[in-house]
Amino acid sequence: MRVKKVSTIFIMLLVMGFSAVILSGCRIGGPTNEAKETIVEEEQKETPVATLEKYNQLEKGMSYEEVSDNLGFSGTPMSDESSESNHKTYAWDGEQPKSFLTVTFLKEKLSTKQQVGLQ
Incomplete structure (x- = not known):
């Protein structure tokens, strides 16, 4: 026991x-x-962001790949990529909250660009 x-x-x-x-x-x-x-x-250091300087370097006629390379990262599709439309819009976020840029491609070439709040 x-x-x-x-x-x-x-x-x-x-x-x-x-x-x-x-x-x-x-x-x-x-x-x-x-x-x-x-x-x-x-x-924050690892997350790439769109800047006003990079936005100003975007030119009409650029391809999506050229825009993405210039900005350093891929955009978020804002239009249906599978659509048969010749227009495709993408957005890239900026550093500040609610800051971003959008680019519209017509026949796969940059046709218009807009930005809000980029620095």
């Missing part, structure tokens, strides 16, 4: 010891405010 009680206590201490080791590596509460700011800054 005494041996069984000792082995049960030993197993319990062993489990508690492993639990303590595992939990010592855990941190409660998530990242600090400073870490969160760093994460947001890194995400």
Whole structure:
């Protein structure tokens, strides 16, 4: 009986010891405010945005690929790409909230461009 009680206590201490080791590596509460700011800054650096300077470099007659290359990333289709229409419109987000540019292609060439709030 005494041996069984000792082995049960030993197993319990062993489990508690492993639990303590595992939990010592855990941190409660998530990242600090400073870490969160760093994460947001890194995400903003990685996310390309349309700028007024790049917008001004867009010229009539450019293809979608040329516009995307100039801006550094692909646009979001604003018209049905599968449509038989000769008009296709794409948008690119700017850095500020609600800032963006749109480009309309006629027969796959830039025909009109507009921007709102780009810097």
